[in-house]
């Protein structure tokens with residue numbers, strides 16, 4: 211009886227503390243290791259792997275800003291948006307999965323005016339697939355969730371369009387379908403679903419391609435500017451790049467633990 | 475008791491017809507929104523919450539104000555408030571209904587609303603907001619109806635209702651605290667990332683809510699001759715002015731913290747709201763009007779002699795109510811999104827259709843309020 215009650219109290223207390231308390235299995239401290247456990251309630255989802263599926267403990271992307279140029283960036287954005295049926299909508303109710311922006315918008319606190327080309331230089335912005343994602347924490351329907359391999363995914367069919375995740379994401383990585391996106395598609399890729407009005411969407415690290423054994427589309431067309439791999443594997447390309455070069459992340463002080471790294 | 479709602483004067487029916495007209499305008503605008511999506515609003519990729527969510531935030535405060543009558547009456551045995559207590563409770567019912575309607579109007583996919591219940595998500599504050607709002611609605615319907623029924627039969631209300639009356643006190647605090655928690659705790663949104671947000675919300679609620687109650691009680695008095703009793707409204711006016719003082723004090727705390735620390739991402743929002751930021755500042759005149767109204771309202775109401783005079787009490791309450799509405803119904807949400815975390819500036823102005831939908835929702839709330847007040851005051855006059 212007594213232990214039962216104590217257990218109950220323990221669970222209740224944990225439930226109350228809930229989202230604030232995260233196990234301290236710090237990813238980097240362990241020199242890689244496995245993905246840290248998710249929020250108590252917003253627990254991570256299992257990845258259903260097929261025979262060809264590329265798997266990892268913690269997917270991450272490394273962007274080499276020195277190798278980016280106008281043409282590469284245009285190709286990347288175009289490729290991602292066309293295969294994922296991202297509409298081109300003029301104005302500020304637009305949809306962006308990956309886009310080009312000034313370095314000083316990306317790294318508000320890290321750059322200064324005396325850096326060569328600071329501000330003038332551009333780089334790519336996309337969802338950081340944060341290890342401690344606020345968008346997952348705030349979503350009231352679990353339409354935004356995180357997989358065990360770290361990818362932050364969206365269930366377009368469950369999303370109620372409350373846009374709480376957009377207020378929660380400090381990187382502006384999410385877009386909302388203010389209008390019917392299909393009207394703004396010139397061509398449609400039949401292999402990927404189109405969305406409807408009233409739901410949020412964003413980059414999903416090409417989870418659908420990983421399932422088929424393919425690398426993310428943006429990485430494929432990046433001419434070596436983008437690398438993708440398993441952060442937990444010391445032999446992976448991303449880990450090697452991070453070991454060789456100096457890298458920064460967007461707003462790391464916010465505690466979201468972004469998994470997109472920029473080589474500068 | 476509902477039959478009281480269908481016996482009314484020409485003015486009463488005229489008012490109802492007017493509200494129905496506004497509701498149909500709102501419905502027509504909402505139909506546009508349903509077929510074209512939220513693109514009909516002024517919201518954008520950067521400012522993803524607008525007028526709807528701001529109205530909800532403001533009205534939660536007006537709903538919570540009933541507690542400013544319940545506490546004196548039940549915890550301090552201040553019987554004078556007994557007469558208008560029911561007005562406070564029914565006001566809360568109407569305001570929470572307004573809040574819920576504004577939330578639904580804001581959803582991109584309202585047809586999936588039930589997903590919040592089908593996939594309950596305790597780590598989302600929005601889930602808890604839904605729980606406390608609906609709970610508060612039920613508590614106030616129950617308490618209001620049971621006490622009114624007892625009053626009508628001229629018997630003491632049943633003992634068990636006391637439990638719900640006392641429960642309504644922390645619950646009222648909870649609805650506004652949880653609503654503030656929707657905003658604070660979001661990384662990268664400097665304007666909301668402050669521990670005094672919930673306290674500020676409560677302070678402005680306990681100013682704007684009772685101010686609204688005072689105003690509608692005067693309106694009820696004009697049309698029905700309902701007499702709230704001597705000194706009741708001026709006493710309530712005391713709550714209004716003190717709460718507004720606390721609210722302004724908390725705002726000053728905020729201003730000091732932000733500007734003494736000189737952290738740009740925290741300063742930017744207040745600069746945007748009060749002096750403009752990189753040439754953008756649609757809200758600047760609004761925010762200054764709000765400040766002036768709040769200060770003038772305080773100056774009027776702080777003097778007890780002024781609170782005894784009907785005209786001055788009305789003017790003071792009106793100023794404070796409008797001031798609080800601008801601060802929360804325009805500045806709090808819009809200002810929190812501008813500039814965005816990437817330091818880009820996209821301003822927000824509600825569109826006409828958005829305002830049309832809001833008008834319809836407000837009319838619906840006032841319809842509920844009118845009917846409930848009609849019943850309550852009818853019962854009170856019947857037993858006199």
Ligand code: SF4
Nearest residue numbers: 337338340343345379
């Ligand atoms: S970048 Fe934004 S949307 Fe992507 S995981 Fe992080 S918080 Fe979520």
Ligand code: SF4
Nearest residue numbers: 349369370372373375
């Ligand atoms: S908009 Fe959709 S994904 Fe975002 S928080 Fe709401 S339900 Fe979740």
Ligand code: SF4
Nearest residue numbers: 290413415416426428
């Ligand atoms: S990982 Fe895939 S979805 Fe994400 S930006 Fe690259 S191509 Fe687009």
